Amino acid sequence: MAKRIRIKLLMDKPGMGQAGDVVEVKPGFMRNELYPKGVAEYVIVYTGPRNRQAEAEQVAEQAREKAIKSGQLDPSIHRDLYIRLRAKADRIESLSAIEFVRPRIRPNDSAIFGSVSADDILNQLRSEYQVELDPNSIEIERIKALGQYTCQIQIPHLGKFPLKVKVKAPQA
Structure with missing residues (x-):
């Protein structure tokens, strides 16, 4: 052809x-x-470098309009607020898990010194991933043992998003 x-x-x-x-x-x-x-x-296909932020805002706006049409979102939510909230949700969804290292109380026990709390999760999201959240937006019980856990993060107007939390012992 x-x-x-x-x-x-x-x-x-x-x-x-x-x-x-x-x-x-x-x-x-x-x-x-x-x-x-x-x-x-x-027809010129390439017109210069991509504006990824504008593309992300356009995708978020299309998602907002779809959510409004389906009745999942209040139409009074301002476009800019929705874009900021959607960006937070996208960053949280892109994380496979966040990890914490805590020492064991006894060598062969899963119990740890200290614990992992919602504040620890908030601080790590803020410092490592630049995600600012309200302190009341994380649903998790205080973690007191090694293992993998799932917390729920509530983002206003968008719902709850799961986030895996791994607690492991320091390498010897």
């Missing part, structure tokens, strides 16, 4: 489309016929 390129028609062309349509044609046809006569222009 011959290579084809995308072009935008600047005027109506019978058999191809109307002005403004984006169609695919052979490169030679565009180069020799359409472009010199001003019938079409090339």
Whole structure:
């Protein structure tokens, strides 16, 4: 199959489309016929570096509109607030787990000195992942033994998000 390129028609062309349509044609046809006569222009695919923040905001806005339509979100929530909340939720969802190291009380026991509390989780999320949360947004009982646990993080207007918490002993 011959290579084809995308072009935008600047005027109506019978058999191809109307002005403004984006169609695919052979490169030679565009180069020799359409472009010199001003019938079409090339569609430029790459227009510079990506603006990832703008793309993320656009995706968040589409998610917000979808949530409003489905009745899961109050339409009075301001767009900028929703984008900030969605960014927090995305960062939390992207974490596989957060880890804490605590010494054992006895060598072969899972009980630990100290504990892991909601404040410890908040501080680690703030310092290592730049996620600021309300102190009341984490649902977890104080962890007093080695192992893996799951806490729930409540983000206003978006719901609860699970976060794994691993507590391990220091390497000897």
